Amino acid sequence: MKERVRRIVMDHGRLSVASLSDADDLYRAGMTSHSSVNVMLALESEFDIEFPDEMLTRETFATIDAIVGAVGSLAGAA
Amino acid sequence: MAAAAFHEAVAAAAGVAAQHADDVDARARFPREAIDALRDGGTLGASVGTAHGGPDVGFADICDACRVLSRGCAATGMIFAMHHIQVASIARHAGDSAYIRDYLGRVASEQRLVASATSEVGTGGDLRRSIACVEDRGGGRLGFTKNAPTVSYGGHADDVLTTVWRGPDADASDQVLVLTARDESGMTQTGEWDTMGMRGTCSPGFEISAVFGPEQIVPGEFAPICSETMVPWSHLTWAHVWLGIATSAVGRAQAMVRAQGRRSPDVTPEAGGRLSAVVARLQAMRAFVDAATAEYAALMDGDPAHLSSFGYGLRINNLKIRASEDVAAICHDALGVVGIAGYRNGTPFSLGRHVRDSLSAALMIGNERIHATNARILLVQREV
Numbered sequence: 001m002k003e004r005v006r007r008i009v010m011d012h013g014r015l016s017v018a019s020l021s022d023a024d025d026l027y028r029a030g031m032t033s034h035s036s037v038n039v040m041l042a043l044e045s046e047f048d049i050e051f052p053d054e055m056l057t058r059e060t061f062a063t064i065d066a067i068v069g070a071v072g073s074l075a076g077a078a
Numbered sequence: 079m080a081a082a083a084f085h086e087a088v089a090a091a092a093g094v095a096a097q098h099a100d101d102v103d104a105r106a107r108f109p110r111e112a113i114d115a116l117r118d119g120g121t122l123g124a125s126v127g128t129a130h131g132g133p134d135v136g137f138a139d140i141c142d143a144c145r146v147l148s149r150g151c152a153a154t155g156m157i158f159a160m161h162h163i164q165v166a167s168i169a170r171h172a173g174d175s176a177y178i179r180d181y182l183g184r185v186a187s188e189q190r191l192v193a194s195a196t197s198e199v200g201t202g203g204d205l206r207r208s209i210a211c212v213e214d215r216g217g218g219r220l221g222f223t224k225n226a227p228t229v230s231y232g233g234h235a236d237d238v239l240t241t242v243w244r245g246p247d248a249d250a251s252d253q254v255l256v257l258t259a260r261d262e263s264g265m266t267q268t269g270e271w272d273t274m275g276m277r278g279t280c281s282p283g284f285e286i287s288a289v290f291g292p293e294q295i296v297p298g299e300f301a302p303i304c305s306e307t308m309v310p311w312s313h314l315t316w317a318h319v320w321l322g323i324a325t326s327a328v329g330r331a332q333a334m335v336r337a338q339g340r341r342s343p344d345v346t347p348e349a350g351g352r353l354s355a356v357v358a359r360l361q362a363m364r365a366f367v368d369a370a371t372a373e374y375a376a377l378m379d380g381d382p383a384h385l386s387s388f389g390y391g392l393r394i395n396n397l398k399i400r401a402s403e404d405v406a407a408i409c410h411d412a413l414g415v416v417g418i419a420g421y422r423n424g425t426p427f428s429l430g431r432h433v434r435d436s437l438s439a440a441l442m443i444g445n446e447r448i449h450a451t452n453a454r455i456l457l458v459q460r461e462v
């Protein structure tokens with residue numbers, strides 16, 4: 001799953017994650033609130049999930065690890 | 079200073095502002111008398127926070143002051159609002175910087191007036207993009223050159239807070255807030271401020287060519303400064319300015335209808351129905367703005383995650399859009415109640431200044447730009 005998440009962040013967050021570790025702050029690396037929406041939509045489509053509003057925070061999408069955790073909890077609950 | 083003394087000083091300054099409002103508007107001049115009164119009353123330190131030597135005045139008190147001042151002179155109210163937006167953006171994100179702490183103490187003790195240069199030729203009202211870039215000027219000094227199209231009271235402020243791109247290696251949205259005194263800001267005026275309304279804000283363009291030290295960069299990251307402070311303070315204090323304009327306009331309409339009623343005590347004036355409609359709109363605007371103010375006042379010192387959530391962003395954006403549309407509609411409708419005496423300048427019922435001032439609201443960060451941001455949020459946010 002981590003590889004799929006990384007690819008989505010790379011394609012839709014307009015970031016090069018090749019040089020980023022899983023714990024690096026994506027916002028510091030240049031993801032904006034605008035491009036984070038692209039990432040969210042692509043994740044929802046890829047994993048067939050819906051992020052509940054309370055998960056739509058900076059923290060949820062701040063790192064690859066955080067995204068993997070969030071997607072895992074939603075995909076697991078489905 | 080406690081809140082009571084603050085409101086007393088604001089009320090006194092509002093009287094001064096009202097007295098000079100027409101002259102300020104006619105000559106597009108700085109409302110010097112009213113700003114001096116606000117300074118003499120010690121009100122410019124209100125957003126510094128008690129921790130930094132400021133008075134014990136809350137966010138809602140500052141909003142209230144914006145409204146009260148704007149009933150008499152909207153330019154004065156808007157200058158007061160913009161100053162406090164800048165000071166709050168510094169104070170609430172000062173980290174443990176000794177330089178900034180000392181600076182905030184001076185805002186309170188010297189009553190320094192702070193202007194802002196966020197918009198830029200080439201980015202318009204996009205707060206999250208800067209072209210001007212921090213440059214190394216050698217010897218530990220930094221610099222930037224920014225072409226700012228609109229800097230309110232830029233020729234009258236003591237200091238300027240400017241958004242600047244962190245550097246050519248940084249991502250496009252990685253900005254810093256730089257605080258410079260006017261005499262180190264190298265400000266060259268680039269145009270005139272001869273506008274339809276808000277003429278007393280004296281907001282021409284400036285080329286700012288500043289040299290400064292690294293300690294003059296506000297420590298906090300810019301994204302949270304925006305979501306937790308700069309955006310909500312802007313939208314809410316502006317909304318109170320607009321509420322002040324709308325309240326004054328409706329007051330003039332009501333005075334007109336009352337005068338008609340006194341002339342023929344046995345018949346309700348024909349304009350009474352239209353007055354009722356515009357009062358309904360004013361009351362709805364007030365309820366909406368007050369609710370949003372209370373919401374922010376309750377959240378501002380709590381978990382910052384609330385303020386950076388999409389849901390909150392949507393609400394505070396819509397507060398700006400609605401309040402800016404309301405003020406223009408209310409001033410327009412008030413003119414319909416008053417008739418020609420409102421259209422003519424120099425009568426007790428004149429509404430020209432109100433209507434012209436109100437039309438700036440939708441342009442100050444263009445509403446279409448804000449709708450475009452909301453459109454993004456609505457792709458993922460569910461509860462609205």
Ligand SMILES: Cc1cc2nc3c(=O)[nH]c(=O)nc-3n(C[C@H](O)[C@H](O)[C@H](O)COP(=O)(O)OP(=O)(O)OC[C@H]3O[C@@H](n4cnc5c(N)ncnc54)[C@H](O)[C@@H]3O)c2cc1C
Nearest residue numbers: 194195196197202203228229230276441443444446447450
């Ligand atoms: C009274 C007053 C005082 C001001 N004082 C200051 C100040 O002190 N400091 C400062 O920095 N700025 C100040 N400003 C500027 C203000 O903050 C805005 O930046 C400015 O009004 C926007 O200028 P613009 O219309 O040229 O720019 P733009 O933001 O470029 O907008 C141009 C037009 O395009 C529309 N638009 C933009 N983006 C989109 C989009 N994505 N989708 C659809 N439509 C879009 C807008 O709605 C607008 O109609 C002041 C403005 C006013 C009216």
